[in-house]
Amino acid sequence: MTKTDPSRASVTLKDVAALVGVTSAAASMALAGSSRISQKTREAVKKAADDLGYVPSAAGRALRNQRAGAIALIVPNTSKHVFGHSYFMHVLTGMSTEANIRDLQVVLSTTTEQAGDVAAYDRVVRSRSADGAIVTSAAVTDSNLEDLVASGLPVVLIGNFPYLPRAVTVGIDDVAAGREITEHLLAQHGCTRLVHVTGPLDHQTGIDRRDGFLAAMDEAGLGDQAVIVEGDFSEEAGRAAVETLLDEGAVFDGIVFANDDMAFGGLEALTARDIPVPGGVPIVGFDDFGLSRVTTPGITTMHTPAEEMAALASQRLFDLIEGVENVPARSELPVRLVARASCGCLPG
Template identity: 40%
Template sequence: MPRHITIKDVARLAGVSPATVSLALSGDNRVSIKTRQLVKEAADKINYIPNEIGRSLRLQRTETIALIIPNTSQHVFSHPYYSQLLEGITEVLNGYGYNLLLSLNPSEQELSAAYDKVLRNRRADGVIVSSASTKDRNLLRLIESGFPLVYLGKWLHDDVLGVERDDIGGAYAATDHLIRLGRRRIAHFSGPLDHQAGNDRLEGYRKALRDHNIPFDPLLVLEKDFSQEAGYEAAAELVGREIPFDALFAGNDLMAVGAMKLFREKRINIPEDISLVGFDDIELASLIQPALTTIHQPMKEVGIIAAQKLIALLNGQPAEEKQSVVATNLIVRESCGAKKDG
């Protein structure tokens, strides 16, 4: 983990005293415009955000909450579960008279700029951050600033409130279900493995294989980007390799739908030839043919809990629990080949 950047680092780079840095960053007129600019450039260069900003924001309300969706946000408007997340967040914010500021950032560099805008320009009272890349250091900067935030995902930090889905448990349930149907060569299309959701769903898949004494075969795992196009491409790649498999656990429903399209073109029948399970339980999952067996994750509930946690934090109320885990559950439909009860 990188060393924490302090006001002394800015002072050293700018060639002034720490006291001057503090005055300059607060816009004090006792510091010349030239020196203020020099200090700002030094702070920007080393990505320094003063703790005082986080503390002062508690006293100057904007009545706005920012939702930052980093890195994979190019899919945000095409991914149905984001609408459920937004519905949950806005339902709570409307009840408290808060506005929502939405920030989408497809790259880590643009994400850094988004954090800076929120912090330095005081555009929001607090931030909800959708799960970021595990390699992204911007979130750590936000935490160290003292800015009120809630993280959507697993983030093991003492000062961070979070809400996560049980991705490991959901992936385990999906894979375990396929194994109990008699499938043994189970492929998995993962999401990006530098994101926690992709990692956790792969972990749940591997754990189910271990518990049933089925060897893990890395040739059956393809890392993709959670899009429908990626599911189609991964299925084409897997079929093209001529590696035998009798089931697929797709890391999300959109990838499952893409894979289903490729299988249909190749005259591979679902579920007779390939049992298929997705993850998310988007509306499309119940409408396609065959209807998609999937893992339901209540994204509206995630949004509600996250917004409630942040409002409580802004009001100085202690959190009942720092990290909340929202359960997922298996929804059995036609694509896996299981017989439904009744």
């Protein structure tokens, strides 16, 4: 069957070395392929390692190399609610792909307390459970992030952090993307009185997408018509925004939601009030993490390449860990408008 020893006790380098009759130092070099060790010994050691099912101890290596061989994803408690399951799974997929290539582990660090977001990061890196970390979705108000970046520990942020110019970040151009999808409703669907339901305005994503919306409205000479309703990325916020608008008798001919979850909540609210989408009110969302494809109507959205962002962030992180010079501080990936039925592009 398998060659691995099924016994519980773990096989160390010493066991391998003893089987061949060399020191563990020699065995180590042999497995590393050092030319210092004769080819014959090298092969004997490799065979012995194979036969015994030897796998190097992560702890032994980490201690000796001062390198954990792992990268961490920090998921602050709050952001799990804000960004949702699918976002983080895309991020984990991107990280895992890159980590696998380099034979590194991925450790997941979720925060329990509200306040301890950075403490969580700090613990992971200072305990050297991971050689660096990817942090995503931090709030603008989170001042600790600044100390973190200044500390010089390897960290890559996913998102946009204009107030942290020295941080290495990977993201998209939310302003341009927000403008583009707004222009879509204006130019392709003849909307003139648009509402924007924002994300949380203590997150740069929320701010930028709103600014993109306002820029598009201004450029179209419709700045006066622009209505802003503050949301928080939750489905419930989208629903509440629509209900409030309708209750107040607001006049509008389209809604730009800052993400798909809110667009879905809004869609349900509109449908519940017998306002057809897109016939009565065309709407658009943002993200395309999965939800927007499966609703009826499908939600027109800006595809945010979360997995690719995470993959690139991982590469940047590896560079930081390895001490590569001149790692680009900012990388932006392209987004792409995905036209579906909610704006009127596709048949319902």
